[in-house]
Amino acid sequence: MSKLSIYQKIIKVMEGVSHLQKDDTVGSGKNSYKGISDQKVKKVMREELIKQGLVMFRTKIDTEVISREYEAYGDKKVQHFTKVKATYKIVNAENPEESIEIESIGHGVDPQDKSAGKAMTYASKNALLDTFIIPTGEDGDKIHSDDIEQPTYKVDTDNFYKIANENGYDNTKVSKMIAKKYKIKDIKQLNKDQYEEMIAGMQANPVKKEGEK
Numbered sequence: 726m727s728k729l730s731i732y733q734k735i736i737k738v739m740e741g742v743s744h745l746q747k748d749d750t751v752g753s754g755k756n757s758y759k760g761i762s763d764q765k766v767k768k769v770m771r772e773e774l775i776k777q778g779l780v781m782f783r784t785k786i787d788t789e790v791i792s793r794e795y796e797a798y799g800d801k802k803v804q805h806f807t808k809v810k811a812t813y814k815i816v817n818a819e820n821p822e823e824s825i826e827i828e829s830i831g832h833g834v835d836p837q838d839k840s841a842g843k844a845m846t847y848a849s850k851n852a853l854l855d856t857f858i859i860p861t862g863e864d865g866d867k868i869h870s871d872d873i874e875q876p877t878y879k880v881d882t883d884n885f886y887k888i889a890n891e892n893g894y895d896n897t898k899v900s901k902m903i904a905k906k907y908k909i910k911d912i913k914q915l916n917k918d919q920y921e922e923m924i925a926g927m928q929a930n931p932v933k934k935e936g937e938k
Contacts, residue, residue, distance in 0.1 A: 731817040731825060734777045739857050741773045747862045761861045763850045770853045778818040783849070784826070785812040788841065807833045807840035811848040815856070827856050880913050880920055888924055893932025899923075 729737070749762040774781060787810040794803050809831050817823040829852035833843025854861065889899045904910060907919055915923070 728819045729777075729817075731779070731815065731820075731823045734779050734817060735815075735857065737777045738770075738773045738779065739859075741776065742769055742857065742859055745769060745854075745859055745861050759862070761850075761854075763846050766850050766853055770857070780816045780818055781813055781853075782816075783811055784814050786810070786845070788844075790840070802836060804834060804836055805838075805840040807844040809833075809841070809844040809848050811845065811852070813849070813852050827852055829855065880915050882912055885912060885920070885924070889927055892927045892930075894927055899927075 745761055745766065747759045747761045748765050749760045789808045791806045791808075792803055793806070794801060811829050811831070813827050813829065815825050815827065829848045831844040831846065831848030831851065833840040833845075833847065835843060853859070886896055886899070889896070894902075900912065903912060903915065903923065906923075907915070909915070
């Protein structure tokens with residue numbers, strides 16, 4: 726019996742795993758969405774790769790890390806964003822000289838030290854799903870960008886009014902300024918840019934108290 730080429734084995738894997746159902750919920754509340762877990766993908770694919778005599782491993786990884794400081798509720802916080810570009814090799818175990826290389830990209834965000842691990846997990850999972858063209862359910866291309874609910878900015882009202890009062894603006898005056906400038910009735914409706922613009926404006930133009938020059 727003749728040995729199968731690496732491409733024939735890849736086809737065998739595709740025949741063996743025709744679909745993977747999403748089994749995980751990412752996030753919480755209104756912004757949560759369905760996804761497929763790394764554990765499920767690797768468990769199913771590992772069994773099929775062993776069955777077909779294929780070996781897959783990472784040979785190269787390029788990493789980019791961006792750290793951003795921001796303030797929330799008066800506290801300074803840091804968010805780490807990691808992007809990885811990984812190269813994987815798939816080798817035919819029956820003929821080790823026969824192999825192919827694939828590339829995959831992964832992103833991860835975390836306030837501590839887990840962003841790199843998250844990014845590498847996504848890269849390896851997506852490499853398996855994309856290489857063997859495994860559908861997982863909902864088609865993202867069928868969702869119009871206008872139909873995706875955008876995350877809202879949560880205004881720190883206590884900090885906002887504290888800064889306003891320190892610069893001579895009472896709550897009523899601030900509310901009127903917001904209504905006139907942005908045509909909104911509630912401070913909680915401010916987006917991030919509007920919030921920062923208001924803060925900067927009050928700090929740059931404090932209201933002088935009677936008797937002050």
